[in-house]
Amino acid sequence: MLSKKTKYGLKALAFLASQPDREPVQIAEVAKQENISQKFLESILLTLRRNGFLGSKKGKGGGYYLIKSPEEIQMTAVMxxxxxxxxxxxxVSLNFYEKCEDCPDETACSVHRLMLKVRDANLEVYRNTTLADVIS
Amino acid sequence: MLSKKTKYGLKALAFLASQPDREPVQIAEVAKQENISQKFLESILLTLRRNGFLGSKKGKGGGYYLIKSPEEIQMTAVMxxxxxxxxxxxxVSLNFYEKCEDCPDETACSVHRLMLKVRDANLEVYRNTTLADVIS
DNA sequence: TATTTATCCTACCAATTTAGTAGGATTCAA
DNA sequence: TTGAATCCTACTAAATTGGTAGGATAAATA
Known part of the structure; x- marks a missing residue:
């Protein structure tokens, strides 16, 4: 299952990407338009900013805005x-590899074999999809 | 993340599939060979039997065995x-569809659009992979 | 028929994760 | 200097996960 965090984060990114300009949009505005709990969204936008997707501005007239063009934002990075x-x-993880402690031989493991295929299929999708591709 | 239940269930199916015959194998034997908690595995094998993958025999000389050939067992069904x-x-689920209560229009939803692609990619893998394909 | 050996089945439980909430600190514009 | 906005830490209720405990049932065999 996709977590609500990811779901809301994606929706927020898409919302910001479809704004006519890159002026700051308030959390409250995003939360209202996308039916998301404002406080929860707050923490999500914070991690998106910390990870280089969003910029922010404090105080009156402040808010969040995209700092890259939607075409440059790959779904691999977002996910x-x-x-x-x-x-x-x-x-089978490229970025978070860890050996299974219960499995003596990866090359002989049926789970490993299946999950490699699944990983490749998912990577193919996420790599070839940008934020621009998922906005209407 | 793949749950331990699925991981262990797959390993057990693969183990049973690679037996030379379809004689019953005891839970204890499977648990030992695959490094799985026996009691936990017991409940997993039970659901695999209830769902038509395994047969079982009680008492001395009892155990679990595959009731279909590995080529006939699609990963879609197992998963x-x-x-x-x-x-x-x-x-975006074919078998467990539910509308999102927070989303007024699926066709305009970026999450929906992305997850459709992901679902299709995964289905492609699971449909084209059988138990026979993942055993060594 | 009694005993042993196996699965069957229900109920419980600790740890972790998820989906938030509360409340104040900080920064900026007017 | 006063709102208005983000920033940040800490807390929490509910659900899920990964088991465990303990007995009931069924089959083989001595």
Missing amino acids: RVLEGPIAMVPC | RVLEGPIAMVPC
Whole structure:
């Protein structure tokens, strides 16, 4: 299951991407338009800013705005920041590799074999999809 | 993340599939060979039996065995029983469809659009992979 | 028929994760 | 200097996960 965090984060990115300009948009505005709890969204936007997707401005007239063009934002990056590893098991993860302690031989493991295929299929999608592709 | 339940269930199916015959194998034997908690595995094998993947025999000389050939067991079926829906959000699920209550229009939703692609990519893998394909 | 050996089944439980909430600190514009 | 906005830490209720406990049931065999 996709977490609400990822779902809301994606929706917020898409909302900001479809603004006519890159002027700051208030959290309250995004929350209202996308039906998201404002406080929860606040923490999500914060991590998106910390990870280089958004800029922010404090005080009156402040808010969040995209700092890259939607075409440059790959879904791989978004998913890794919001949802974590793309692989379903650490032993097939490119960025978060870990050996399974219960599995003596990865090359002989059926789970490993299947999850490699799944990882590749997902990477293919996320790499070839940008924020620009998912806005209407 | 793949749950331990799914991971262990897959490993058990693969283990049973690579037996030389279809004689019953005891839970204890599977648990030992695959490094799985026996009691936990017991409940997993039970659901695999209830869902038509395994047969069982009680008493001395009893155990679990595959009741279909590995070539006939699609990963779609295994994943749905062990892990649940293949889709990451209910609004793109074929077998467990549900509307998002927060989303007024699916066709305009960026999450929906992305997750459709992801679902299709995963289905492609799971449909074209059988138990026979993942054993060594 | 009694015993042993296995699965069957329900109920419980600790730890972790998820989806938030509360409340104040900081910064900026007017 | 006073709002208005983000920033940031800490807390929490509910759900999920990964088991465990303990007995009921069924089958083989001595």
